[in-house]
Amino acid sequence: MRQQRHPHGEWLNRVERFFRNITTERVRRGAFTSVPEWVAAIDEYIAHRMPRRARELWR
Numbered sequence: 001m002r003q004q005r006h007p008h009g010e011w012l013n014r015v016e017r018f019f020r021n022i023t024t025e026r027v028r029r030g031a032f033t034s035v036p037e038w039v040a041a042i043d044e045y046i047a048h049r050m051p052r053r054a055r056e057l058w059r
Helices: 009-027 035-049 052-058
Strands: none
Touching (some): 009 035
16 A cells, blocks of 8 residues: 655655754754844844745745
């Protein structure tokens, strides 16, 4: 019996991996005193880790 794959499975896996990485590499390692500080840390992570073209696609 062949296993059927969801047509968007690979994309979904990439999104889940991105959020796992940002959580483990930036969010859990930081100590944030406010939500704007937390958002700035996430923006900084994205700017450092993702190419410019990929960042524009997320907006």
